[in-house]
Amino acid sequence: MDVSQALFERASQLIPGGVNSPVRAFRSVGGTPFFTQSAKGSRLTTVDGRELIDFVCTWGPAIHGHNPPRIHEAIAGALDKGTSFGTPNPYEVEIAELVVDMVPSLEQVRFCNSGTEATMSAIRLARGATGRPLIVKFAGCYHGHVDSLLVKAGSGALTHGHPDSAGIPAAFADQTRVLEYNDPAGLRELFAAEGDRIAGIIVEPYPANCGLILPENNFLETLREVCTEYGAVLIFDEVMTGFRVAAGGVQERSGVTPDLTAMGKIIGGGLPVGAFGGKRELMQQLAPVGPVYQAGTLSGNPLAMAAGIAALKMLRELNPYERLEAMGQKLQTAMLETAREKGLPLQVPQVGSMFAFFFAEEPVTNFPAVMASGAEKFKVLFRKALDQGVYLPPSPYETCFISTAHEDGDIDKAIEILSASLKAI
Numbered sequence: 001m002d003v004s005q006a007l008f009e010r011a012s013q014l015i016p017g018g019v020n021s022p023v024r025a026f027r028s029v030g031g032t033p034f035f036t037q038s039a040k041g042s043r044l045t046t047v048d049g050r051e052l053i054d055f056v057c058t059w060g061p062a063i064h065g066h067n068p069p070r071i072h073e074a075i076a077g078a079l080d081k082g083t084s085f086g087t088p089n090p091y092e093v094e095i096a097e098l099v100v101d102m103v104p105s106l107e108q109v110r111f112c113n114s115g116t117e118a119t120m121s122a123i124r125l126a127r128g129a130t131g132r133p134l135i136v137k138f139a140g141c142y143h144g145h146v147d148s149l150l151v152k153a154g155s156g157a158l159t160h161g162h163p164d165s166a167g168i169p170a171a172f173a174d175q176t177r178v179l180e181y182n183d184p185a186g187l188r189e190l191f192a193a194e195g196d197r198i199a200g201i202i203v204e205p206y207p208a209n210c211g212l213i214l215p216e217n218n219f220l221e222t223l224r225e226v227c228t229e230y231g232a233v234l235i236f237d238e239v240m241t242g243f244r245v246a247a248g249g250v251q252e253r254s255g256v257t258p259d260l261t262a263m264g265k266i267i268g269g270g271l272p273v274g275a276f277g278g279k280r281e282l283m284q285q286l287a288p289v290g291p292v293y294q295a296g297t298l299s300g301n302p303l304a305m306a307a308g309i310a311a312l313k314m315l316r317e318l319n320p321y322e323r324l325e326a327m328g329q330k331l332q333t334a335m336l337e338t339a340r341e342k343g344l345p346l347q348v349p350q351v352g353s354m355f356a357f358f359f360a361e362e363p364v365t366n367f368p369a370v371m372a373s374g375a376e377k378f379k380v381l382f383r384k385a386l387d388q389g390v391y392l393p394p395s396p397y398e399t400c401f402i403s404t405a406h407e408d409g410d411i412d413k414a415i416e417i418l419s420a421s422l423k424a425i
């Protein structure tokens, strides 16, 4: 038995499923997960001494690759001064200035400790500011493990939501309406029926927690129009896309301006940070100025803020987005070429440094199409790639990430391995 297996057996005795976040358990691809000893640049080193080219990048945060020297130094510098003060600290002001400057729609921002906290607080704020109860979300979009957002479509638009998780009272799920992404007719129908009770829409502007789906026919513009028409709050959940698809996220790329934005992942430079922000008048509804309560013992933690500042400054200085886009396109083109040669039905949606695999004949534009794509084939791709040293996300419903630490040689090597893996399906 290798070291990872032995650790996983011990972990499984003590931690449910052996993991502190479910998808790490490899249940949807089979086998036991490897344990990581250390990570540097584009590579993970497992406790068994294997080196893997990493396209998970700690599920998004590591846009600069693992343990970049500048973030390492920033954390070490902050550590010398103490780990937590429970008072305001200067790093909070500096990162707030950076984030407000980078993200087009932000006038004010509040920091918290995870993406889940950010979306949870954003929907509370939308409800508090409008005095309305309902939140609209889209099937397949993940907004963290917030009770009323852990709801996907049952049989589709205009039905009451069904909880995806046990432990969520129907009364909570009833406050959520689930629509299909890229379906403007369903959206307008729902607002015509219940618009005066809808506090807001929360959306992953590029849904990336069910593979990767991109908007069609100006769907984001339609969301903006409908929210403005009905006085509902448009919330972009840019926990994954923020600072990733452009310095200012999807809102910069698309030119569509949300009222509130939830952020996480990259913003913490690898430490636990979330944030939400938006228009001043909305943000002024938060305690201590307004009536909507939100708080956190470790919010604005100096180590986390220092790491985030370093990560964001590096993005500004390097402006890596064109290079990341080129690497993403190169991977996409090569995978599609291999699939064509082999006659394999494959879609590789890609935007910037994000890409995903769908084993489907047609482009995948909504959640039912995601569910109809060939998850079994992804398992084979995952295992063959891992055997040869490429780590893809251990689920057919996740997005792959490229970092600035991936060199051209990493991409070429990955293309070789992934192509061979696709041919073996």
Ligand SMILES: *Cc1c(COP(=O)(O)O)cnc(C)c1O
Pocket (backbone or CB within 6 Å): 113, 114, 115, 116, 117, 119, 142, 143, 144, 145, 204, 209, 237, 238, 239, 240, 264, 265, 274
């Ligand atoms: C990861 C993610 C979250 C949850 O963030 P956590 O830090 O895991 O709580 C929320 N929304 C989106 C779009 C995400 O990708």
